[in-house]
Amino acid sequence: FYGRKVNFIFSSATVSNPDEFFHKLLRENVEIITANESEKQKKTYIFIKPVEERSTYTETLWILEEIVKNGFRGICFMRSRKGVELIYRYLLNSLPEEYRNKIAPYRSGYSKETRREIERKLSTGEILLVVSTNALELGIDIGDLDVAVISGYPGTISSFLQESGRAGRRKPGYTILVAEKDPLNEYIVKHPEDILEKPVERLVIDDENETILRKHILCASFEIPITEKDRNVFGPRLDEIVNKLKEDGRLKEIRGRFIPVESMPHRFVSLRNFDEDEFSLITEDGNLLETLDSWRAFSEAHPGAVYYHEGESFIVTNIDLSTREITLKHMEVPYYTQSLEISSVNIKNVCEEKTEHDIKIFFGEVEVTSRIIGYQKRQHFTNNLLGEVPLSLPERVFETQSLWFIIPERIKEENVKKGFDFHGGIHALEHLLIGVFPLIAISDRKDIGGLSHPIHPDTMKPTIFIYDGYPGGIGFSKKGYENFSSLIKYGYEVVSKCPCKDGCPSCIYSPKCGNRNKPLDKKSAILILEMILSVL
Known part of the structure; x- marks a missing residue:
């Protein structure tokens, strides 16, 4: 140049x-130069699966309280902005007053000045604990920490090692993984060797x-x-x-x-997302809190949503589509909100296809139409459902890449013969495969979308879709197509060994299912997987 x-x-x-x-x-x-000059310190890894009556947040909160009270320096990685804000608020309410200025939240969306000040305080030891998204995963020097708490597996070995590496750099340290109740985390806590002994994933x-x-x-x-x-x-x-x-x-x-x-x-052009349209989040007195891309605005800052910023709670009172402004009112409520989304998929072009016995598997281009149809109010800690509210928001239509496969008639007939709910079986299988998908491709669960249909209009047969959640696609579903057998095996391992009777968040339930996790049939899903595996 x-x-x-x-x-x-x-x-x-x-x-x-x-x-x-x-x-x-x-x-x-390119010329590759490999070297490892870093000094290895002893690292202790602890994997925790919360018991049924305790949530991931409850377990994480207890661990963080003990870290702060005992004077250790640590970082806690949460999987979402909302998770950061909720855990920070819980800590403020549970810790004695003398410890409250020793903790801080950290995520994108905060001002540059706020983030730099938190980084400085953590590096100098003025604060003992920071609760963060993956914004602090790499690229920022935050000093030497004792403990890295990872609340929910981050989806890839690479991210796990980056987050774990924040502790124990110059002295022995600890990494504590608190598993979430979903298929991916269920697999990881039973197979920790898969992330401690296997090489990191290939980048897509x-x-x-x-x-x-x-x-x-x-x-x-x-x-x-x-x-x-x-x-x-x-x-x-x-x-x-x-x-x-x-x-x-x-x-x-x-x-x-x-x-x-x-x-x-x-x-x-944003470096962080695909969407060029952004909404401004503004308080009733006119202060700009932050900006969100349009789809995150619909899913996280819809009318009635509880939105958290730097530990403060707000209720969204209005969303103006013409000015792209979202109005928030400061308010404390005993619940958080979770949006519900439904999607439809139309096949545009088949790029590749293969057949395993009578299992037809495809990769190609699809058009996805998604819409937020409502939200749930759920109680803090217990996650108990307090109510549902319908919403009417614009659709999001985009073309992307997808893997899809057709369930043969013989499998459907066997399900019917055994008295299983076949529709509930393919719905459960869709949730399950999305949940374990990060085991075969570097992705997060929110990067992947899915749809199951007993008679899809484009195939006229029972079909399950797993698609990239970004316009144009970025290679996730292609990895699923190339590693279809492994995807099915991971799914079967999780659901067949889950001790629940009829399904749970650790195997076939999805927290954002627009159909409210109905119908779902765990026994049908297991039978479908067994019959597919028998011919792969």
């Missing part, structure tokens, strides 16, 4: 396929994702005009994407060179 040769240096401690990944990212050959990258390419090409054109010579940088889809941006009025051509119509297009 500008007549100079640029050298790119990539660094990571947890990439198992650096040559393949960085070559695909850079589109040039889709360098031809149209949604990402549009943004990259648009931003790049502001730096240097795009020409046909850039095909070696942006790949074979360059001409196609440039023409689409030109048709949309985002690029203009000047003597074979393409530049943006609007100045500084990067202002409208």
